[in-house]
Amino acid sequence: MKQNKQYLLLIIPALIVSLAFFLLPMAKLLWLSLTEQHGISYWYILTKPVYLKSLGSTFLLSAVVTITSLVIATIVGLFLTRHAFRGKSILVAMLSFPLVFPGVVIGFFVIMLAGRQGLFAELGLALTGERWTLAYSIAGLFIGYLYFSIPRVVLTVMGAAEKLDHNLIEAGRSLGANRWQLLRDVTLPALTPGLISSGSICFATSMGAFGTAFTLATNLNVLPMTIYTEFTLNANFAMAAALSLILGFITWLCLTIARRQGGSSLGMGG
Amino acid sequence: MNNASTSVAITLKQVQKTFSDGTLALKPLDLHIEKGEILVLLGPSGCGKTTTLRLIAGLEFCDQGGQILFGDRDVTSIAIEQRRVGMVFQSYALFPNMNVSENIAYGLRVRGESKALKEKKVQEMLTLFDLEPYAERGIDQLSGGQRQRVALARAIITEPEVLLLDEPLSALDALLKKRLRTDINALLKRLGITAVYVTHDQEEAMAMGDRIAVLDRGDIAQIGTAEDIYLSPKSEFVANFIGQMNHFDGLLHGQALSFKSNFMALPEALYSTHKEGERLRCMTRPEDMRLIAFEDATLKGAVFHSVFLGDRTRVLVSVEGVTELLHVDCFERKRYSRGDRVGLLVPPLRVVLLPTKETEDMPC
Amino acid sequence: MKKGMSFYFQLAFTLLVCAFLIVPIFMSITAGLTNNYFVGVKSGLTLRWVYQVWGLYSDTIWLTINIALVTTLVNLCVGVPCAYYLARTRSKLSAFLDECLTLPIAIPGMAIALGLISVYGGISEFRMSWLFILVGHVIFTLPFMVKSVLAVLQSINFRVLEEGAASLGASFWQRFFHIIVPNCKTGIVSGVLMTLTLSAGEFNLTWMLHTPLTKTLPVGLADSYASMRLEVSSAYTLIFLGMILPLLMAAQWLNRKPKRTA
Ligand SMILES: Nc1ncnc2c1ncn2[C@@H]1O[C@H](COP(=O)(O)OP(=O)(O)OP(=O)(O)O)[C@@H](O)[C@H]1O
Ligand SMILES: [Mg+2]
Numbered sequence: 019m020k021q022n023k024q025y026l027l028l029i030i031p032a033l034i035v036s037l038a039f040f041l042l043p044m045a046k047l048l049w050l051s052l053t054e055q056h057g058i059s060y061w062y063i064l065t066k067p068v069y070l071k072s073l074g075s076t077f078l079l080s081a082v083v084t085i086t087s088l089v090i091a092t093i094v095g096l097f098l099t100r101h102a103f104r105g106k107s108i109l110v111a112m113l114s115f116p117l118v119f120p121g122v123v124i125g126f127f128v129i130m131l132a133g134r135q136g137l138f139a140e141l142g143l144a145l146t147g148e149r150w151t152l153a154y155s156i157a158g159l160f161i162g163y164l165y166f167s168i169p170r171v172v173l174t175v176m177g178a179a180e181k182l183d184h185n186l187i188e189a190g191r192s193l194g195a196n197r198w199q200l201l202r203d204v205t206l207p208a209l210t211p212g213l214i215s216s217g218s219i220c221f222a223t224s225m226g227a228f229g230t231a232f233t234l235a236t237n238l239n240v241l242p243m244t245i246y247t248e249f250t251l252n253a254n255f256a257m258a259a260a261l262s263l264i265l266g267f268i269t270w271l272c273l274t275i276a277r278r279q280g281g282s283s284l285g286m287g288g
Numbered sequence: 289m290n291n292a293s294t295s296v297a298i299t300l301k302q303v304q305k306t307f308s309d310g311t312l313a314l315k316p317l318d319l320h321i322e323k324g325e326i327l328v329l330l331g332p333s334g335c336g337k338t339t340t341l342r343l344i345a346g347l348e349f350c351d352q353g354g355q356i357l358f359g360d361r362d363v364t365s366i367a368i369e370q371r372r373v374g375m376v377f378q379s380y381a382l383f384p385n386m387n388v389s390e391n392i393a394y395g396l397r398v399r400g401e402s403k404a405l406k407e408k409k410v411q412e413m414l415t416l417f418d419l420e421p422y423a424e425r426g427i428d429q430l431s432g433g434q435r436q437r438v439a440l441a442r443a444i445i446t447e448p449e450v451l452l453l454d455e456p457l458s459a460l461d462a463l464l465k466k467r468l469r470t471d472i473n474a475l476l477k478r479l480g481i482t483a484v485y486v487t488h489d490q491e492e493a494m495a496m497g498d499r500i501a502v503l504d505r506g507d508i509a510q511i512g513t514a515e516d517i518y519l520s521p522k523s524e525f526v527a528n529f530i531g532q533m534n535h536f537d538g539l540l541h542g543q544a545l546s547f548k549s550n551f552m553a554l555p556e557a558l559y560s561t562h563k564e565g566e567r568l569r570c571m572t573r574p575e576d577m578r579l580i581a582f583e584d585a586t587l588k589g590a591v592f593h594s595v596f597l598g599d600r601t602r603v604l605v606s607v608e609g610v611t612e613l614l615h616v617d618c619f620e621r622k623r624y625s626r627g628d629r630v631g632l633l634v635p636p637l638r639v640v641l642l643p644t645k646e647t648e649d650m651p652c
Numbered sequence: 653m654k655k656g657m658s659f660y661f662q663l664a665f666t667l668l669v670c671a672f673l674i675v676p677i678f679m680s681i682t683a684g685l686t687n688n689y690f691v692g693v694k695s696g697l698t699l700r701w702v703y704q705v706w707g708l709y710s711d712t713i714w715l716t717i718n719i720a721l722v723t724t725l726v727n728l729c730v731g732v733p734c735a736y737y738l739a740r741t742r743s744k745l746s747a748f749l750d751e752c753l754t755l756p757i758a759i760p761g762m763a764i765a766l767g768l769i770s771v772y773g774g775i776s777e778f779r780m781s782w783l784f785i786l787v788g789h790v791i792f793t794l795p796f797m798v799k800s801v802l803a804v805l806q807s808i809n810f811r812v813l814e815e816g817a818a819s820l821g822a823s824f825w826q827r828f829f830h831i832i833v834p835n836c837k838t839g840i841v842s843g844v845l846m847t848l849t850l851s852a853g854e855f856n857l858t859w860m861l862h863t864p865l866t867k868t869l870p871v872g873l874a875d876s877y878a879s880m881r882l883e884v885s886s887a888y889t890l891i892f893l894g895m896i897l898p899l900l901m902a903a904q905w906l907n908r909k910p911k912r913t914a
């Protein structure tokens with residue numbers, strides 16, 4: 019039909035942008051990582067402890083952050099949906115702001131909380147006479163990652179909990195289930211898809227979070243920092259490309275899982 | 289306002305539609321609609337009414353070999369925006385981003401008409417459809433009936449050559465439906481516009497159309513005036529679709545149709561065209577049959593059940609030799625109870641006879 | 653229901669979590685306005701640090717605003733027609749395009765930045781200009797624009813509206829601008845807000861793409877966090893929050909408004 023031509027006109031800009039500035043660069047990256055000494059970078063990643071350790075610790079940190087934020091956010095999310103109180107809507111609105119804060123700012127917030135002049139330091143000084151500084155260690159990263167993970171899960175849990183059929187709970191209660199049994203048998207199963215979806219988004223975001231780690235300049239070599247060092251200090255483009263492709267593949271996998279579960283892939287901060 | 293000058297006849301020649309997924313929605317169809325005529329497309333869900341209408345509109349294109357003419361103009365491959373049709377959609381398709389007057393004026397706006405002309409014609413339409421108080425309202429602030437009127441006003445303001453309406457009343461309640469269909473009919477007649485009106489409601493079809501085309505699985509089963517179709521349906525499908533029918537089989541015996549001990553006299557026109565001893569299917573409408581005294585009748589039976597319907601009483605009668613219960617409408621205020629012995633009178637001219645297919649002999 | 657122990661425990665926990673999220677924001681706002689953070693608020697409030705940041709970093713702020721606006725403009729021109737196409741057709745091409753457009757959400761900014769540098773890094777004119785950052789931002793934010801317009805399109809019956817307009821004689825482009833665009837206004841507006849917010853705060857890509865002459869606000873922030881005293885960093889963060897919070901509030905307000913029935 020002749021109208022098809024006009025429809026094509028509509029996507030030409032998008033096609034050009036996507037091809038020229040996304041597909042082509044990604045293809046080039048793949049090409050570079052594979053051709054440099056027959057893809058020796060991948061071999062190094064699998065064998066050299068620096069890279070393996072970086073990959074492993076990033077993975078571990080992200081997993082711990084994800085699980086912690088799932089637990090915390092489920093408690094908070096369920097509480098916020100079940101109880102109405104004054105100022106709740108403002109609270110919920112504020113909870114959603116950190117979703118789009120860039121990683122650098124979150125890193126700075128961690129410094130504010132747990133840095134040398136931070137809140138925890140003052141607290142420690144008052145309590146034990148010793149400044150608690152967590153910001154520049156793995157604990158700082160953990161706090162920062164929690165900061166951008168919690169809001170996402172809270173919002174998902176609230177969305178799912180609002181849709182939860184209240185009759186189910188009532189039916190459960192009529193059958194004599196107690197609170198814990200209800201949580202285990204009714205509420206949590208209903209939240210599971212949302213938790214899986216937002217959990218995998220958290221995991222992906224944590225894996226790729228660069229800004230926070232960059233600001234805290236920790237001694238911990240998380241994957242994005244490793245990539246950055248390879249690129250700038252060692253000028254090893256092939257290695258940086260290979261690492262970032264592996265990272266990209268992992269995050270893509272997580273987000274595919276999330277999409278399967280029907281989650282929207284809300285903004286990636288970090 | 290009068291569209292008589294602009295409206296044209298519509299001719300469909302061998303128009304067939306196969307969808308891209310292979311569905312044959314319309315078998316080759318020939319149809320001629322006179323200038324100024326209202327044709328109703330009637331049929332059960334999925335029979336191809338909307339498809340036919342969309343082909344005429346230019347929202348779908350027919351398979352190779354078909355041809356659609358507006359007057360002498362061949363519009364077969366012309367897109368809808370150049371066909372000069374007016375269309376009223378089932379969901380009205382009013383633009384939520386525009387208010388009532390902007391919606392009505394839209395056809396003139398895309399034609400680049402002057403502001404003065406637009407205002408004048410919109411005013412005309414608002415008056416014609418009693419919409420003046422709502423001119424500035426948004427679409428979501430209108431009732432169903434008002435939306436319907438806006439949709440109609442929007443469609444006719446450009447004085448289209450043909451007007452196409454796809455179940456325009458189906459979203460309204462029964463009472464409003466009845467009132468609006470008379471209004472629309474009067475309006476279309478006054479405008480003298482050629483119109484194709486789709487509905488699956490037979491009562492609406494009979495109230496609206498000059499002619500009715502009954503569609504059955506992508507094919508025209510019968511086309512004709514309401515009387516034609518009601519009184520002499522050409523097939524059981526048509527007979528069943530319009531009004532209620534009693535069907536029963538009998539054997540032709542001389543000048544009558546016999547059912548074991550009972551028989552029913554036939555007019556010459558009917559018995560002379562069939563062979564002696566042939567099994568025939570007889571169809572009559574409940575309101576055509578009458579209950580008479582048992583003794584006077586040649587067709588005798590017993591009341592099985594009776595239902596009081598207000599303006600009439602529907603009596604179900606079982607007759608020996610007839611498998612089905614016969615439905616009879618009785619307009620006298622008389623009460624029947626189960627087991628009453630009654631006679632049936634069937635006016636011979638109100639009977640439709642069709643040969644039975646031997647394969648589906650005596651359904652139970 | 654009687655509020656028991658468990659209610660108060662949960663309330664306390666929730667408030668604690670909220671405090672964790674909100675307190676740092678207020679801390680950095682106060683720090684940016686105090687004379688000497690080490691001494692505390694009692695050292696007096698001042699705008700000194702804000703002025704100092706303005707003097708040092710105003711060019712990054714202007715560049716950020718500039719890039720955010722141009723990114724939005726590009727997204728409007730590219731994303732809205734594309735969303736319409738995706739809503740309208742179900743072909744192999746549209747499935748492919750959909751996949752290509754969502755992928756940048758899943759790929760970390762670093763990878764995209766490295767890819768862009770590997771392909772276009774050699775063209776120094778381009779590499780040195782802010783357009784290089786713009787390209788990264790467009791790739792990163794375009795999916796959000798497309799998704800938010802697409803969501804609205806899928807919730808209204810735009811096909812029949814379009815058929816209605818066509819039956820009245822509207823051409824393809826008239827239909828697009830008179831019917832489609834106004835009716836997905838809410839999606840476009842929330843897409844615009846999203847683009848502005850994300851572009852203004854984008855760091856991962858931008859850090860790799862920037863040059864000393866093309867520093868955006870988040871790049872400047874990272875710079876100041878590394879080298880400036882806490883009050884200056886806080887004041888700078890304050891300015892950033894001042895830019896981004898109105899956008900977030902607008903988006904919240906937009907989502908809360910009951911949707912019009914189409
Ligand atoms: N776009 C399409 N693709 C494939 N098949 C279609 C399409 N549109 C309609 N059909 C099929 O064509 C046949 C006729 O459809 P049509 O919409 O014309 O029915 P209708 O008579 O208007 O029914 P209703 O009273 O339910 O509106 C149906 O079997 C339908 O499934
Ligand atoms: Mg239909």
